[in-house]
Amino acid sequence: MFSTIALIGGGTMAEAIIKGMLARGLAGPRQIIASDPLEERRRLLSERYGVHTTPDNQEAVEGVGVVILAVKPQALPSVERDLQGHIPPLTLVLSILPGVRLEALAEGLGHSAVVRAMPNTPAQIGLGMTVWTASTAVSEAQRREVQALLAALGEEIFVEEERYLDMATAVSGSGPAYFFLFLEALVDAGVRLGFSREVAKKLVLETARGAVEYARSSPLPLAELRHMVTTPGGTSAEALYEFEGGGLRAVVQKAVRAAYERSIALGGAQKR
Numbered sequence: 001m002f003s004t005i006a007l008i009g010g011g012t013m014a015e016a017i018i019k020g021m022l023a024r025g026l027a028g029p030r031q032i033i034a035s036d037p038l039e040e041r042r043r044l045l046s047e048r049y050g051v052h053t054t055p056d057n058q059e060a061v062e063g064v065g066v067v068i069l070a071v072k073p074q075a076l077p078s079v080e081r082d083l084q085g086h087i088p089p090l091t092l093v094l095s096i097l098p099g100v101r102l103e104a105l106a107e108g109l110g111h112s113a114v115v116r117a118m119p120n121t122p123a124q125i126g127l128g129m130t131v132w133t134a135s136t137a138v139s140e141a142q143r144r145e146v147q148a149l150l151a152a153l154g155e156e157i158f159v160e161e162e163r164y165l166d167m168a169t170a171v172s173g174s175g176p177a178y179f180f181l182f183l184e185a186l187v188d189a190g191v192r193l194g195f196s197r198e199v200a201k202k203l204v205l206e207t208a209r210g211a212v213e214y215a216r217s218s219p220l221p222l223a224e225l226r227h228m229v230t231t232p233g234g235t236s237a238e239a240l241y242e243f244e245g246g247g248l249r250a251v252v253q254k255a256v257r258a259a260y261e262r263s264i265a266l267g268g269a270q271k272r
Helices: 012-024 039-049 057-061 073-083 102-109 121-125 140-151 163-173 175-193 197-217 222-228 235-245 248-269
Strands: 005-008 032-035 052-054 066-069 092-095 114-118 128-134 154-158
Touching (some): 005 012, 005 057, 012 032, 012 039, 012 121, 012 140, 057 073, 066 073, 092 102, 092 140, 140 154, 197 222
Parallel strands (some): 092 114
């Protein structure tokens, strides 16, 4: 169980972290403080979860054991000015800001014990996928704390090299948007065939959920699972032929590469 935790930023991911920690018993409401400039967000977090809130970043980090940075990257310079010299020496800093390097965080905050993590939006319902890494100043005990915290959001994977965070940003961090687009397109296709949008959405979402759970439970490669439901000359074969002819694989790879290069560019913009 954690001692005291400060969240800098009170948006949706910060709320997911609070919800996950409380649900797993990693901390009680009195051990959590969240800072946010918006009174509406502070009031919501306080009323919904019973945590303390403040508009003052320096007040939030005073004497805490863990500081979680959950602001947008463009807000980071202001946050760094607030926090530099105010984070307790033994405190762990966990950043979920996309593209911001460990080195840049350590320099901007004047603090060496920093963890960088890339969660995704399903963390809001406890089904997230988070990839994370840590600076050399982070102790083994602190790494275990981070692992427990991120596990409260879903699955987590630790990587030794920070470059994998940019890859994770492109695959799992942005990944939900890719699936939402494909699901949307499949619903539209069902509507075009004649289903109502409500029925088409139910068909698509339940099919997607079943396919994912089936793939998770099976030891077989994804390609083999696809072959199992593709009868030669059948309906699936015809649809897959159109997907392949339209360059689906190439488009997916190109899109993920673009997201990866954008993550690297964002990180470069943060260098001092």
